[in-house]
Amino acid sequence: MVRVGPRRTVAGPAVRPAASPGLIGRAIEAMRAGPARVARERSWSAIAGRRPIGSPVVAFVAGKGGVGTTSAAAGLALTTAAFWPGEVALADARTGTASLGLRIGGLSAPDATAFAAGVVEPLRTAGVSIVDGASWDTPLARPTLARLIADLREDHVFTVLDVGDDAGDTGHSALARADRVVVVTTPEPDAVAAAERTLDRLGGIDPSRADTAIVAVTGAGRLGRRAGHRHAVPRNAAHVVRLPWDPGLSGGAGLELDRLRRATRAAFLELAAAIGDESATVEGGA
Numbered sequence: 001m002v003r004v005g006p007r008r009t010v011a012g013p014a015v016r017p018a019a020s021p022g023l024i025g026r027a028i029e030a031m032r033a034g035p036a037r038v039a040r041e042r043s044w045s046a047i048a049g050r051r052p053i054g055s056p057v058v059a060f061v062a063g064k065g066g067v068g069t070t071s072a073a074a075g076l077a078l079t080t081a082a083f084w085p086g087e088v089a090l091a092d093a094r095t096g097t098a099s100l101g102l103r104i105g106g107l108s109a110p111d112a113t114a115f116a117a118g119v120v121e122p123l124r125t126a127g128v129s130i131v132d133g134a135s136w137d138t139p140l141a142r143p144t145l146a147r148l149i150a151d152l153r154e155d156h157v158f159t160v161l162d163v164g165d166d167a168g169d170t171g172h173s174a175l176a177r178a179d180r181v182v183v184v185t186t187p188e189p190d191a192v193a194a195a196e197r198t199l200d201r202l203g204g205i206d207p208s209r210a211d212t213a214i215v216a217v218t219g220a221g222r223l224g225r226r227a228g229h230r231h232a233v234p235r236n237a238a239h240v241v242r243l244p245w246d247p248g249l250s251g252g253a254g255l256e257l258d259r260l261r262r263a264t265r266a267a268f269l270e271l272a273a274a275i276g277d278e279s280a281t282v283e284g285g286a
Contacts, residue, residue, distance in 0.1 A: 001200075006255040015102050018064060021163075021216070022125060028250075036230075036268070040270075041266055041269060043273070044266075044269045044270050044272070044273035045269060045273075046275045047272075047273040047277050048079070048080065048269060048272035048273045048275075048276045049081060049083045049276075050276055051084070051157060052157055052247055052276065054157060054179070055153045055156060055157055055159065055277075056159070056163060056180060057149060057152075057153060057157065057159045057160075057177065057178045057179050057180075057216040058076070058158070058159070058161065058178060058179065058180045058181070058182060058275055059093070059158065059161040059163050059174050059178035059180070059181050059182070060072055060076075060161065060162050060163060060164075060166075060181075060182045060183070061163040061164070061165070061166075061171070061174075061182070061183055061198060062164060062165045062174060062184045062185065062191075062194070062195070062198070063183070063185065063191065063193075063194025063195045063196075063197050063198040064166065064182065064190065064191055064194040064261075065164065065165045065183050067185050067186045067191050068090075068162070068184055068186070068194075068218035068243070068249065069162060069163070069164050069165070069184040070097075070098070070100065070103065070162050070242060071218070071249040071255065072182065072184050072216050072237050072271075073160050073161070073162040073182075073258075074090060074100065074103060074104055075243070075249070075255065075260075075264075075268045075271075075273055076160055076182075076268060076272060076275075077089075077090040077104075077125075077128050077160045078126055078128060078256075078257050078268075079103070079257065079265075079268040079269060079272045080158050080160075080199070080257065080272055081125070081127035081128045082124060082154065082257070084127075084157050084158065085127030085219075086127055086129075087156050087157040087158065088127065088128050088129070088156060088157070088158045088159075088160070089122065089128070089129045089130075089131070089152040089155070089156040089158070089159040089160065090104075090128050090129070090130050090131070090159075090160045090162070090208070091112060091130070091131040091148060091152060091159065091160070091161055091162070092112065092131065092132050092133035092135045092161075092162045093133070093140065093148075093161045093162060093164075093166070093170065093171070093174040094134075094140065094162070094163070094166050094170070094171070095133055095134045095136060095139040095140050095146060096133065096134070096135065096136045096139075096162050097132075097133040097162075097164065098132050099132050100131075100132050100133075100162065101123045101125070101130045101132055102254075103254065103255055104126055104128065104130060104254070104255055105121045105123055105125030105126060106123060106254060107123060107125070108123075108132065109122060109123035109128050109130040109131055110122060110123065110131060110132065111131070111132050111133065111134050111135050111138070111139060112131050112132065112133060112134045112140050112144065112145070112148050112150055113134045113135070113138040113139075113215055114138075115131045115148060115151070116145075116147040116148040116151065118145045122152075126256075128254050129152070129156060131152070132146065133162075137172060138238060139152070140170050141170065142169060142173045142228070145170055145173055145177075146173070146177065146221075147261075149161070149174075149177050161174050161178060162273060163175065167201075175201075175205055175209070176200065176205050176206070177194040178191065178209070178256075180207050180209075180213075180214070180265055180275050181202055181212075181213045181214075181235075182213070182214045182215075182216050182271070182275070182279070183195050183198050183199060183202075183213055183214070183216070183234070183255070184215075184216045184269065185215060185216070185217055185218070185220060185233075185234065186217065186218055186219045187217055187220065187232040187233075188232075189232065192232050192233065192234055192272055195215060196234040196235060197211060199202060199215075199234060199237065208228070211238060211239065212238070212239075213234065213237075214238075214239045214240075214241060214271065214274050214275065215233060215234055215237040215239065215240045215241070216240075216241050216242075216243055216271060217232075217233055217240060217242045217243065218243045218245075218249075219244075219245045220242035220243060220244045220245065239274055241267060241270050241271045242267060243267045243268070243271070244261070244263050244264055244267060245266065246260050246261050246263075246264040248260040248261070249264065253272055257285075
């Protein structure tokens with residue numbers, strides 16, 4: 001019997017609610033990680049949890065397709081949304097690409113052209129506001145991209161753009177309007193070479209973007225990769241973050257942070273801290 005009031009009595013022996021399997025798993029992982037790793041992750045959390053000034057825009061770009069740019073951009077958006085739920089935007093800056101909304105929330109998000117026209121609101125799921133790429137019928141042009149970025153920046157503290165391997169006019173404009181750039185590559189020689197060319201391209205847009213660019217190496221440690229490729233990075237990379245291979249990121253599956261391995265979540269946290277260390281300042285924390 002339960003009596004509602006200042007006191008509560010329960011007949012029979014006291015029963016503790018079962019702990020969440022996710023919490024148990026994280027506690028076990030923390031014990032296995034060791035104090036040094038836990039200390040690093042706490043340091044990354046302290047940096048990533050600072051509220052940014054000026055609502056920064058971070059663009060994810062690649063020199064070639066198929067290296068995991070969308071997964072990296074989505075993982076960063078979800079990670080930062082853990083600190084600022086409802087204040088992070090994720091937008092596809094391309095035309096005719098797969099749906100970010102389906103990847104994260106299981107629903108199609110409005111396309112960039114319609115959102116920039118002010119006729120629809122973004123899809124809001126997992127603490128992230130999502131805008132999908134423009135359709136082939138209404139391709140994304142530079143003026144539309146400018147409105148898209150301005151509108152997202154006005155309503156969010158952090159905006160992530162998925163530029164992919166778009167080396168055209170719109171992709172160039174996205175990089176020029178971004179505050180920070182993350183160049184995504186795999187350790188494979190052709191991808192690394194393409195990333196080096198992308199960094200050179202950034203230098204042509206603005207040397208400061210190339211100097212502060214972060215290189216995210218995806219698929220690190222995947223079984224079957226030749227040993228010589230595991231640590232390959234662009235020669236002109238100033239800051240490198242390795243995102244390990246994870247089944248939760250592969251195959252276009254729905255992306256949820258709780259389903260990723262601990263090492264993957266830690267890598268995304270490190271990436272968020274690397275961005276926040278340059279673009280953020282303390283304004284009260286997360």
